[in-house]
Amino acid sequence: MADGRGAPGRWRRAARSRLFLAACATLAALIAAGLLADWIAPYPPTAVDAINMFKGPSPAHPFGTDRFGRDLLSRILFGVRISLGIAGAAIAMAVGAGSLLGLAAGSGRAADQLLGRVMDVFFAFPPILLAIGTAAVLGAGPGTAVVAIAVVYAPLFFRVVRGSVLAESAEVYVEAAEALGVGRLAILFRHILPNVVSPIVVQTAVCLSYGILIESALSYLGVGVQPPTPSWGTILNEGKEFLALAPWVSLFPGGAIMLSVLAFNIIGDGLRDALDPRMGGTE
Amino acid sequence: MRAYLGRRLAAMGLTLLGVSLLVFGMVRLIPGTVVEQLLGQAAIASPEVLAAFRRFFGLDRPLHVQYMDWLAGVVRADFGVSWLSGRSVLALFLERLPVSAELAVLAVGWSLLLGLPLGTASAVWRGTRRDSAIRVLATLGLSLPAFWQGTVLILLFSVYLGWMPSLQWVPFTRNPGANLAIMALPALTLGTATAAMITRMARSSMLDVLGREYVRTARAKGLHERHVTFRHALRNALIPVVTVAGVQLGYIVGGLVVVEDVFTLPGVGRLLLDAIFQRDYPVVQGVILILATAFMLLNLAVDLLYAVLDPRLRHG
Numbered sequence: 001m002a003d004g005r006g007a008p009g010r011w012r013r014a015a016r017s018r019l020f021l022a023a024c025a026t027l028a029a030l031i032a033a034g035l036l037a038d039w040i041a042p043y044p045p046t047a048v049d050a051i052n053m054f055k056g057p058s059p060a061h062p063f064g065t066d067r068f069g070r071d072l073l074s075r076i077l078f079g080v081r082i083s084l085g086i087a088g089a090a091i092a093m094a095v096g097a098g099s100l101l102g103l104a105a106g107s108g109r110a111a112d113q114l115l116g117r118v119m120d121v122f123f124a125f126p127p128i129l130l131a132i133g134t135a136a137v138l139g140a141g142p143g144t145a146v147v148a149i150a151v152v153y154a155p156l157f158f159r160v161v162r163g164s165v166l167a168e169s170a171e172v173y174v175e176a177a178e179a180l181g182v183g184r185l186a187i188l189f190r191h192i193l194p195n196v197v198s199p200i201v202v203q204t205a206v207c208l209s210y211g212i213l214i215e216s217a218l219s220y221l222g223v224g225v226q227p228p229t230p231s232w233g234t235i236l237n238e239g240k241e242f243l244a245l246a247p248w249v250s251l252f253p254g255g256a257i258m259l260s261v262l263a264f265n266i267i268g269d270g271l272r273d274a275l276d277p278r279m280g281g282t283e
Numbered sequence: 284m285r286a287y288l289g290r291r292l293a294a295m296g297l298t299l300l301g302v303s304l305l306v307f308g309m310v311r312l313i314p315g316t317v318v319e320q321l322l323g324q325a326a327i328a329s330p331e332v333l334a335a336f337r338r339f340f341g342l343d344r345p346l347h348v349q350y351m352d353w354l355a356g357v358v359r360a361d362f363g364v365s366w367l368s369g370r371s372v373l374a375l376f377l378e379r380l381p382v383s384a385e386l387a388v389l390a391v392g393w394s395l396l397l398g399l400p401l402g403t404a405s406a407v408w409r410g411t412r413r414d415s416a417i418r419v420l421a422t423l424g425l426s427l428p429a430f431w432q433g434t435v436l437i438l439l440f441s442v443y444l445g446w447m448p449s450l451q452w453v454p455f456t457r458n459p460g461a462n463l464a465i466m467a468l469p470a471l472t473l474g475t476a477t478a479a480m481i482t483r484m485a486r487s488s489m490l491d492v493l494g495r496e497y498v499r500t501a502r503a504k505g506l507h508e509r510h511v512t513f514r515h516a517l518r519n520a521l522i523p524v525v526t527v528a529g530v531q532l533g534y535i536v537g538g539l540v541v542v543e544d545v546f547t548l549p550g551v552g553r554l555l556l557d558a559i560f561q562r563d564y565p566v567v568q569g570v571i572l573i574l575a576t577a578f579m580l581l582n583l584a585v586d587l588l589y590a591v592l593d594p595r596l597r598h599g
Contacts, residue, residue, distance in 0.1 A: 019419070120294070121301035124575045126537025129555075133571060136559045137312045213428055217541050220430045221556060233430075240434060240545075244442045251438075254431030262426035269422070 023266035030260055034080025041074035045230045054246045064248040066238060072249060075230035076256050082231040084260065086142055087211030090149030095204055097150065098157025103188050105158070106165030115158070122155040131214050135223040142231075145224040149211050160203050164196035171195075198275040205271050209264035216257050232257050287590060295579055302575050303357065307350050310568045313559075340366060353568070362569030367561055372569035375554060382452060383550035386542070387535045389466055390474035395528055398478040402485020402524070406493060407512060417482065424479030429538055433472040433545035440468060452549055469546045473538050477531040484527040488520040495519075522589075529585035533578045 033040065042061075043049075049069030057064045063072035101119075105112040122130065134148035168174060169192065177187050218224030219233025227234050232253040239249030337343045341352075356363060362372035405417040440446045448464040455462040492498060493516050501511045540552035547553070551570060558566035 117297065117301065120298045121305055124298050124302045124579050125571075126534055126574065126578050128537040128540060129571065129574060132540060132556075132559070133306075133309055133567075136567070137309045209426065216428055217430060221541065221544060223559070236431060236434070243434065243438055247438050247442070250431070250434045254428060254434065257428050257431060258423075258426050261428070262423060265422050265426050 017270060019266055020270035023263040023270070026259060027263040027267065030080055030256075030263070031084065033077055034084060037074075037077040037081060041071075041077045043071040043074045045075045045078040046070065046228045047074075054242065054249075056246075057248055063252045064246065066235070066246070066249050067242060070228075072235070072252055075235055076232065076253055079230040079232045079235060079253065079256065082142065082225060082229060083212055083215055083233070083257070086145045086215045086225070086231070087149065087208055090146045090215070091153060091204060091207050091211045093146065093150035094153035094207065095157050095200060098154040098159075099161045099193075099200060101154070102158045102161025103165060103193065105162045106169060106192070107184055107188060112162070116162075119155040119158050122151070127152045127210070128214060128217060131218060132221065132223055135218050140223050140226050142225050142229070145215050145218050148218060148224075149214050152214065153207050153211070156207065157200065157203060160199050161196055164199055165192055168192045168195050202268060202272045202275055205264055205268035209261045209268065212257060212261050212264070284590070288587065291583055291586065295583060298579065299576060302579075303354055303572060304350070306568050306571050306575070307353060310564050310571075311346060311349075313562060313564075313567075357569075357572065362572070363565035365558075365563055365566050367563050372565050375566060376551060376570060376573060379549060379551045379554045381454065382548055383539050383543070383552060385455060385462075386466060386469055386473060386539060386548065386550060387532060389470035390535055390538075391477060391528060391532050392474075393470060394474035394478035394481055394531070397474075398481025399485050399521075399524065401478075402482040403489050403512070403517060403520075405482065405486040406489030406520075409490060418486070421479040421482040421486075424475050424482070427475055429472050429476070429541050430545050432475060433468070433542060436468045436472060437546070465548075469542050469548060472545070473535055473542045476538075477528070477535065480531055481524060481528060485520065485524050488523045489516060492516045492520040526585050526589050529581060529588065533581040533585075536574055536578050536581075 037045075047070060049065065049071075052061070052065050052069040053067055055061055055065045055069070061071050061073065063076060065071055066075070101115055105115045125133070130152050131148040134151045135144050138144040138147060165188070174187060174191060177191055182191075215224060215231065216233035216236070219226075219231045220237045222237060225231035225234050227238060235253040236250055236257075239246065239253070243250060334343070341349060344352075353363065360373060362376075364371055365375060368375070401417050401421070405414045405421075408414040408417075448461070448467075452465055453461045493512075498511060498516050501515045502508070506515075539550060540555060542548070543550040543552040544556060551574070555567065555570045555574075557563075558570065
């Protein structure tokens with residue numbers, strides 16, 4: 001855990017950083033827009049309007065329309081739910097599975113060896129390749145994207161938690177608990193787990209940004225969310241054939257992806273500086 | 284060093300076996316086979332024809348027999364034959380390799396060219412506005428989705444500026460100018476995240492070195508700041524940066540799939556995606572296995588390089 005004396009100071013510094021605050025505000029606005037999409041979106045996301053195909057940005061359609069005359073702003077607003085929802089669910093799954101396996105590896109040498117070898121297999125793949133492979137096996141869809149991203153990042157959380165558990169196991173408070181006759185499982189969950197939360201939190205913020213990128217890439221390549229569901233990657237995919245005719249179909253969803261990834265990256269950096277300076281801050 | 288290498292190679296062999304098992308298992312789980320793809324409605328109409336085709340492709344044998352057969356072939360560099368084209372998977376891979384290899388090398392090359400000076404400058408200018416600007420730029424670079432950046436670049440150069448390189452890929456040896464014109468935008472797209480990563484790494488590594496005792500000594504001796512930065516600090520700061528570039532080359536292997544799709548380049552990534560959509564098992568299996576092996580070998584090479592540069596690691 002980050003040392004007690006320095007941590008509040010680092011938190012104050014993170015909270016004072018305008019960039020960090022701007023990133024938090026952007027993310028909060030994006031999430032609120034996604035949650036309130038039913039009320040704030042000017043049109044239903046899949047409403048076809050044959051008369052208004054490929055209309056450029058205008059007061060009636062601030063982000064323009066696509067080849068079916070669907071309002072892009074509405075699709076992007078509903079897309080927040082899909083893209084951030086998939087990334088969030090996938091990383092939550094990865095955190096849960098990776099942390100449990102990491103704790104299990106810390107429970108004994110045999111489990112550590114076995115799980116370590118299995119995880120090495122997953123680390124042997126470039127992340128996007130593993131995600132594409134998993135998506136190809138499971139068939140396209142939002143659930144597939146969740147599992148594909150979770151499969152990529154669970155090994156990472158495994159390593160983070162396993163490393164932290166091994167480091168914490170050598171601490172005096174663990175030895176004291178063992179001497180008092182506390183069981184290994186109780187030590188892992190009650191004593192060690194609360195002390196490895198910081199690196200998990202930092203890694204979660206960073207992985208959420210990668211999760212959004214991978215979800216968009218899978219949908220863009222046609223192995224993730226399928227049309228007409230408005231994921232940001234799917235909207236981009238639908239726009240690529242009409243780049244010269246209607247560039248706004250590709251530009252706006254890409255901007256939304258970049259904005260959310262940027263926000264998570266900045267928040268990840270801020271959290272790293274505040275919670276876990278050992279992981280290499282940006283200062 | 285030899286013992287360290289031996290340990291790493293043994294571990295890699297074991298991992299590769301696991302990788303082959305995973306790849307084989309995953310590909311066998313893909314819904315639908317090439318048989319259904321080829322036969323279409325006939326597969327449903329005639330179970331006899333379906334069974335005959337399954338026998339022909341060897342899909343009627345137990346899974347472990349299929350796996351052992353495939354593995355025995357892989358050991359002899361025989362990755363099987365494409366079910367759709369009838370050509371050897373290795374030949375298909377090698378045919379597409381020059382495009383992907385050139386793209387990867389160009390991407391890493393330009394990312395080093397950009398990332399090293401930017402990272403070094405950012406460290407030297409620590410705490411100034413220029414430093415902040417570079418750091419924001421690096422974070423922005425890490426946040427750009429490659430497929431969107433590629434789309435924007437195509438839009439800007441091809442659609443608005445009218446700069447249209449040939450859509451037909453030309454080998455560098457045949458026409459270097461045309462080749463580089465085709466590869467410039469894809470390499471720029473593929474290397475952006477790596478350039479951002481190298482900028483960050485170079486900055487942090489330079490900051491670390493600039494605070495060391497020997498750099499302070501060099502300054503105390505009255506050496507010019509530029510001399511201290513470039514002759515003393517940069518040389519030592521480069522070690523972790525080179526290893527990051529090596530690791531990034533591995534990640535670029537994955538990025539190829541996306542960038543080749545955006546720019547419709549006939550590389551290995553495009554071969555893999557087409558094979559997935561067409562359910563061409565042998566090609567999917569072979570290409571993923573080769574790419575995963577390349578990724579592992581790159582990581583191993585980086586670790587070895589690091590061990591050579593830092594003896595504490597190989598004795599640890």
